[in-house]
Amino acid sequence: MVNRKKPGKRAIIKAAGGKCCICATTENLTVDHIIPLSEGGTNNADNLRVMCEICQKKYHGTDKPNKAWK
């Protein structure tokens, strides 16, 4: 039995249409947690959205990478 703690990043991006949910770019995409894991968010699909790294930095106001997906 395969232990899948979280869905694959690429699968999530593909399911979202392969583009940023804010600016619709297809470059430098990453998966963003709507509610951060540090605040009790989950890795479920309903807590995930696809953003490019630029929009993610603007949204969260930080240059820190999303370590959950590294």
Ligand SMILES: [Zn+2]
């Ligand atoms: Zn973007």
